[in-house]
Amino acid sequence: MSPLTSRRGLLFGTAAVSAGALLAGCTSNEPSDGKQAGSAQPAASDTPGKHVTIGFAGPQADHGWLNAINDNAKSRAEKYSDVTLEITEGSNDTATQIGQIETLINKKVDVLVVLPADGKALTQVGLKAMRAGIPVVNLDRVFNTPQAYRCWIGGDNYGMGLNAGHYIGEKLKDKPNARVVELAGLDNLELTRQRTQGFDDALKNYPNIKKVARQAADFTVESGQAKMAQLLQAQPEFDALWNHDDDQGVGALRAIEQAGRDDFLMVGGAGALSAFQAIERDDSVLKATVLYPPTMAASAIDLARALGQGKGIGGLAEFEIPASITLYSAVVDKTNVDTYMPTGFR
Template sequence: MLFGAGALAAGGFLTACTSNSDDGGDGGGENDNKAAVADKKKGKQVTIGFSGPQADHGWLNAINDQARKRVKEYEDITFEPVEGSNDAATQSGSIETLINKKVDVIVILPADGKALTQAGLKAMEAGIPVVNLDRIFDTPQASRCWIGGDNYGMGVNAGNYIGEALKDKKNAKVVELAGMDTLELTKQRSKGFRDALKNYKNIEIVARQAAEFTVESGQKKMSDLLQAVKKFDALWNHDDDQGVGAENAIKQAGRDDFLMVGGAGSKHVMDQIKADNTVIKATVLYPPTMAASAIDLARALGQGKGIAGMAEFEIPASITLYSAVVDKKNIDQYLPTGFK
């Protein structure tokens, strides 16, 4: 839901590498798919449908922006977006509209992966390949390709960053401001975080609160943490949007005696890292650039091409993006990718 180098690489890799050659391979001789020489040169016209949740969160809004911007880079894409909705039934109806329009490919970021599985299956059965973006359907049969973030890896990298920062501190204490506990992604982020910190015997997670990916919930739950734990050394916040509320609570409490690591990669947090004058020292990316890469994959599917740098004639069945840690050392590289 709301949630590196890997994200940028995936985006560039796919964009620059979708083959537009009209030559077809016959299975003999040199790999005609050097699929590779691909560029943005106009190829076969492809109509791409796009369906996602309502953009009521900074990361989701960035997903929509990334998709729209990527489409404009190609002359051979006709874009058919439908209105976003957080209601599974409404989104399912929108996907059915795209199926009836007989678009070539559909990119779907489901409001609820389980609830929208049937919609994905229906498109696939109609002969329309589906690119499943981030939130996973219940069965791989509901899509041709999945691309998304690594929630477990996000937690691991946050834990390793904090672990290295505190490895020489005796009896270090850490608190966690998680996302919605009803979501599998939150469970995966927390598990990765805990698994990573098991390697640091001097560090203990002393408190955890689950917020709701909103500024209001972030402020309330952070206030609870600050009242419950009078002294700690580091905070990991799963989501930069709810982190704005957490920052408000921290300022109100007059606290600056710990380091904070965010999650997702908002421009606001990256600006704070760049300035280096608050408790925020890093953020772990959950890159919305995945939506741009999903467009690249959909275009490749619609044109029947593979991607460069790989010997196969077909695009992969799944692509997991890397959750890079952004801190003061590499902030200049990643600052342009921050979302509002």
């Protein structure tokens, strides 16, 4: 994936196992009168309520993960008879996306869901929406100030690296002088640095393991294949590979197969369907992947609907939805891949 700014937030919940599992559709175990126990305000539920028009603006779907973001938003909105989704044509040009969001503001949508092509560059239009009284759900790539959004929801890049490192560490903890390599994303992205930092911090718990090489790719199949081939040539022996992204992992696996290598284990990142299928088949070095779930877009629609209806999230005592929600980076391997298979993106 190719976000241009960092992602952040407070830890909340677990990765979704279906489009709405994280927030449970903002539903609750509410009494029959619709009120939460001990609350002055009901939580949103699947029962139709006040109609909400949600404007959705995201970048161009030039990556499997971004395409899945759009699909999750659309399918989630279709679930609700009280939601109309005004969706823009995705663009990686910041000026174009700003114009699209301003059009949605002028249409007076009730709530905006925005995955900015560049969080810094789009901060002002987020502020404009908020000042116009339109709550903004900032999806994944964060604006420069929390004044530009009512709620942020996104993934945990540091947690991805941390959980990948611990998974590999537990697999290799009894192997003397274990060696690992890393196929990173784009080094000019903060998210790449966060994933590497999490991985390195996890490995500090395993003194028998040393990271002997790191190569940066750029989240494409072609770069994954080329950079992995370089790693394999430079490192004839190692025990594990942490690959930041399942799309570039497709290319990495091609390079590994072409080199005839099967003497190490590989952990991927994001949660692509192809990775889940390879893990299920168990016929390659890929043994696990760490989630960065695109189901966050479905949860963003749930949050926007709740905001538009002036409701909270079931299961929480607070009247309002949280200001920040970070998804958990679950590790998917052969033991649980069946559970996560429906969430895999193409």
